[in-house]
Each structure stands twice: as C-alpha cells, then as structure tokens.
Amino acid sequence: MDRQSTKEKPTGKLDSIRHSLGFRTILIGFLALLMLVPLFMAKEVVSDRTFYYRTAIASVAETWGKEQVIVGPVLVVPYTEHIISMDTETDEKGETRTVSRDIFNDKTMVMLPKELKVDAEIIEKHRKRGIYDALVYQSEVELSGHFDFTLLPSKSSKKNQMNWKDAWIAVGISDTKSIDETRPLRWGAGSNTPLKPGTLLPELLPSGFHASMKDLNTDLTLAKFSIKFSVNGSEGFSFSPTGETTTANFHSGWPHPSFTGDIPPTQTDVAANGFDATWQIPNIARNHPQTWLLGKEKHDLYALKSGVKLFSPVSLYAKIERAVKYGALFIGLTFLTFFIFEITQKTRFHVIQYGLIGLALSMFYIILLSLAEQIAFHMAYLYAATATVSVITLYTISILKSFGRVMLILFFLSGLYALLYLILQMEDYAMLAGAGTMMIVVMVLMFATRNLESDT
Template identity: 35%
Template sequence: MKTENSPIEKIGYWISHSVTLKLIVITILTLLMLIPSAMVQDIISEREALNDQAVKEVSSKWANGQQINGPILTIPLVYEYEKQDKVETVVKYYYVLPRELKVNGDIIPNKLRRGIYEVVVYQSQLRVAGSFDLSQKIEMANLKEVQYDQAFLTVGISDLRGIKEEVLLQWGKRSLAVSPGSKVPEILTSGITIDLPDLMSEVGQEVPFEFSLNLQGSQHLSFVPVGATTEVSLSSPWISPKFDGNFLPDQREINDEGFQADWKVLQLNRNFPQSWVDTNQSANLQMAAFGVELILPLDDYQKSMRSAKYAAMTIIITFLVFFLVEILNKRKIHPFQYALVGFALSLFYVLLVSLSEHIDFNLAYGVATICIILMISLYSLTIFKASKLTALLVLILIGAYSFLFVTLQLTDYALLMGSVGLTIILGLTMYFTRNVDWYKMSVGKEE
C-alpha cells in the first residue's frame, strides 16, 4: 500500500534534490571560501613585510641605497645693507654647479641573507670628472666682499658608511684632501667637503676636477644631474635592473651578461639654474635625480600574491566540475565535501608561499600543485565512484594550474591571459551544458 509523504518529508526531499538550492549552497560556499583566500593574502603580505624588514636591517649594516649629488661649489658673499642709519652685514652663499659632469661606474652586485630572506647589495667603483666655469658674474649690488679663501666643494653622498677607501680630489693640478660632513645641510644633508683656499687665483678660468669613489650600497644607486651637461655611464653583471627617477637612459643594453646604461641630461632638462645665491634648491635637486635599482627578478612574494588573486577562479572551476558530475551522473555530494575541497584549494597558496621561501619558486609551484591535485583526486575517487570522472577532474585541475603558472610568467600579458582563459572556461561550460533541461534536473535522483 502506497502512503503519501508528509509535508516535512516533501520539504526534505526538495532540499536534498533541488538543483536550484544546490546552486545557491555552492555559491554561498564559494563566497565563504574567499575568506581563507583573503587570509592567505594577509599571510603573504606579512611574510613580504618581514622580508622588507630584513632588507632594511641588512641595508642599515651594509649601507643604504646611495645617491650622489654634486659636486657643488660654495662661495661666501658678504653684503652690507643700510637700515635706519645702521649698516647691517649679511653673509650669503653663492652656489655654482659644474659646467660639465661625467660619471663612469661599475656596479658589482652581491646577495646577502638574513635568515631565509635574500638582500641585494652592491660594491661600486665610480669615476667622477668634470669642470667648473669660474667666469660667471656675481650680483654686485651691496656686495662688500667675495670670500674666495673660504670657498669649498661639497659632494652629496646619502650614506657615508658606504665609502670604502679614502677619497682624493684632483682640482686643477692640485690634489686636495677630503673631510667628512656637509657645510651646506640645507642643500646637501650628508656628504663630504673639500676646502678651496686658493680659489682667487683661478677666478675667470675653467678648472677641471676628478675623483674616484669606492662606494657600497643596497639595491639603489642614483645621481643628481648638477652639470650643465651631465653624462652617466653604468655597467654591471646584474641582469634585472630597474631604471627609475626623472630620466631614463638614452641608451641601454640588457642581456644574460648584465646591463650597460648611458644617460645624458642637459641643464635645460631640469628645474634649477647653474648658479644661485642663498636660495634653497634642495627640492628641485631631488626631483631631478635618476638612477638604477637592482631588483630580484619578479619577487616570489609578488608572484604568490598574484596567484592568490586567482583563488576564486580555481575554486569556481573545481566546484563547477563537482556540480556537473553531481547533476549529470546522479552523484550526491554533500556541501561539507565541497567545503573540504575548497579548503584544499586554499591550502595550495599557503604551501606555495612556505615552499618558495626555501626553494625556487617554479619548483615550489610544481610541488604544491602535485600535492593539492593528488589530495583532491584521491578524495574525489570515493565521491565520484568512477575513475574516468576523477581523471577528468585531474586534467581540469592540471589545466587550471598550468594556465595560472603561464599567467604568472607573462607579467605584461597577465590581464589578457586571465580574461581570455576565463572566457574559454565559460564558453566550454555553456557548450557542455547546452542540452541540459534544468527544470527537469534534480540532484542525486535516479532515473
């Protein structure tokens, strides 16, 4: 005798077999899985912050990024002004920049480690040469005296700890000693000073200068184009330079043996004059700086963060496969099983970050991929109860992670690859489900 189901039994049957409800549950689970994905991104950010901290700590011991600013010639001027029957004496400073400045440098990079973190440092050999034109006119109104005997040169060096050998300046035919510190801190906060007591005898002439600088630093080396014509030429065996600042190289060559870069900057290209009196041009000088940064090729944390941003894609693809198996092959899959698979997918990024801190990123990616695919495929065997369906899932996961790996390598085309890949996935899903009658479909109900 056939008994009629009670309303509660009917509701229970609808809950367990409704495709629409299953889709709603899967959608909610997908959104919930974004929470551990966000937590993974926080972990990556935290590890990256620890890496930055290690870089700063090593740099503080070795020497920070270096900036060369100068040389700048400073001549004290004494002016007298009459105010209310009194004569007021004011000392001003006349700043003169080189007519020509040439820098040739070799940068020898090195990698230091702080725990598991790697820091790029360098040793540089810089040869600085140029000339000063001492025939420029000085403002004569109220000028009482030009103190040529108090004149001095200042070369700005951002971190004096990086100087590894004594510096000797060749000024004309004379060799002059160098003393530490800057006498013009409002212009150059850190640097070395060279006194020029006999400058009066050279007024009206063009005086050449030259000095060598054995300078070490971390990651970054930059220059301020103080010459009326500034030419900088740098070479290094480092294969991943980043040229930054206000000017890019006029010529550059980067290959497997390193890089060679050449800059030429004219005084018309910058926003400060060749000479001035008592005006603070510090900000304008800094704005004109340019140089090179020795970067690690596409930092592993950047790759991990970019891969984590695709977590939603891998979760949706995997859940979609499980859902299609469920409705097309009548295999009931509990939401808890979806959640376990989602957590396994999220674990991939934690594995990737932790492994990439100790081994090569590509190898870490391969190991993490194999572990997660193996875990999900073995679990799906007991759920699908069909080796062909599990094999199909494995192929799809391999395709998804391979697509993600290629996208990570193509930095400039990542967005294009991502959008094309998602379009193909959606198109294939629409194709394979085109004949499904969703109104007659139920979950886990045998025909």
C-alpha cells in the same frame, strides 16, 4: 557520505525541494562562498609574511645602505668684495668735496661645474636576513669634469680678493655611512687632496664629503677635477645634473632596471647579462643658476634627479599574493566541475566532501608559501600543486569509484594549476592571460552541459 542516484524519486515536498537542481545549485554556491573564509585566512598569512619580508629588507638597507642620490661636486669660494664709495660732503663753510671710502664685503660664491660626467658601475649583491634575501648593490662612482673660472668675481674686478685657502669642493651623498672607499680628489695636471667628512653646507647639501682647496693650484685656465669613491646602497641609485652640461653613464649586470627620475636616459641597452644607460642633460632643464651667493639665494639641488632602480619584475611574495587572488576562482571552478559531474554522470557528492576539497584547495597557498621561502619558486609551486592535486584525486577515487571520471578531474586540476603558473610568470600580459583562461574554461563547461535536460 554515500553516493546516491539523482534518479531516486522524492517521497515528499521537502524531499522534492532538497533533490531539486535549483536547491543543489544554491547549496553548492553557498559552500563555495563559505570556502572564502579559509582562503581569507591564507591571504592574511601571506600578508604577514610579506610584512616580515619588507621589514627584513628595510633592516638590511639600514645597515648596508639606503637608496643613494649623488649631488655635485659644488665649488665654494669665499672672497672679499672691494668697493670704492664716492660721497659728496659739505663742510661748515658750505664748501663741497668728494670723499672716497673703501668698503670691504665678505661673500661666498657657490659654483657648479661647467661640464660634469658621472660614471657608475652598479654591482648587484645579495644579503640574507634570516630566510629573506635582500637585493642590494655596491657602486663604483667617478665624478669628473671642470669648472669655469671666468665666472669668478676676480675676473670681473681686480679689486675682488679670492680667499682660496678657505675654499672647498663638496659632494652630496644621501647616505654617507655607506661610503665604502674613497680616493683623493685629483685636481688639474697632477695635484690632489684627501676627502674629508661633511659638506660644510648643511642647508644646500645636508650630507656628503668635501675637499679643501688650500693646497691646490688655482691658477688654471681649465680647472679639471676627478673624484672616485665606492658606495653601498639598496633599491635605487640617482644623480643630480649639476653641470652646465651633464653626461651620466650607468653600467650594471642586473637585467631588470627601472629607470626613474625626472629625465629618462637618452640611450639604453638592456639584455639578459645587464644594462647600460646614458643621460645627456643640459642646464636649461633645471631651475637654478650656475653660480650664486651663499646665504643670499636658496636653491634645491635635489629637485631634479634621474637614475635607476634595481627592479624585480615579479617578486616571490608578489607572485604568491597574485596566486591567492585566483583562489576564489579555483574553488568556484572546481566546485562547478564536480557539480557538472553530478548532473551529467548522475552521481552526487556530499556537502562535507565539497568542503574538504575546498579546504585542500585553500591549503595549496600555505604549502606554496612555506616551500617558496626555502627553495626556488618553480620547485615550490610544483611540489605544492602536486600535493594538492594528488590529495583531491585520491579522495575522488574513493568517492567516484571510476578511473575514467577521476582522470578527467586530474587533467582538469593539473591544467588549471599549469595555467596559473604561466599567469604568475607574466607581468604585462597577466590580465589578458587570465581573461583568456576564463573564456576557455567557460567554453569547456558549456560544451559539457550542452545536453542537460530541463527537468533534471
């Protein structure tokens, strides 16, 4: 481990090769590649913790509520279609006569709202599962609008008999066990009816709730409705534009929305204290009609939907995974820096010393991960970087015996970790910042080696 001057004259051919710059370069390059092994092991630890985190988040979502999709409301009206059939019959004497027959067909009409308004207040919540924090939400939802009763079969023929006592309104919700609170359906000027479990439409709306039309006033020109409920969920919240015209207004205090779905919002306002988003969607954007007969036609009300995800720009584990990706670069640049010290300052490091410095650099990511799971990421990064830089600096003091040279290494490592922190905080410009950092480092190294002699 003793330093030795690079000016010592080799005593033999093997000694000459061992002290040559080319051999030294290959040896240090091989050591740098060998350091990828502990770096890979650190990456595996990060991957395992990421898996445990995602498992914990999925477990929280299973009990609190999954991603919610709201569909409806849908008005379902059974009716009896009365048809008079006129047939011509010929008797045994050859005389013909016209015979009328009454035919009654039981049918069920599905009707979508003429106008639908979806108002949602999405309130962020945090739930702990062990050391992991899960971002979830509670949403206060109101569905309002009106149905167009002029589309009912009774309007086209007075002989059609509407069976209102068996009619119902259904609303689809993807995860019904997470419904927190409901209020009665408000109908017309003041009548209301309680909500009941299930949609009674297993193929159209597999899960949700419904309200009976039995006690509601159906002699209305404008059949207005209002449905309010509270639902828990995680990750995202979406709606299906079932109205002939659908307007949706979302409000939340979460500052990082990611608008998803088939149709983007027409207006958004995203600020540090939350976001507001508005959708205006006409019925021509979808592929199903305003009314159809149940059992005769099949339509997918979930085919077209829009909404938002509560997006975390750079999560804890994503930051650490990105940091590990720069590990090979860190080890390579650090080894290269020490190697330049060798050839410029005529000081030689032992291969074991290179290996121990590489291990210290690899340990940074384990320290960062273990601390970041307990405290804020910026503090964890500060402690992990300080510990790593301090250990390497103290180690090089005992090797170089020069305060000035050690200060150069201290400033280099500190600057490297500071730049890595800035890159990790970026999202859209991380690659640009990384490329710029690499170019600056190369320029500095080129400046430091500009006076190297060819026979060194």
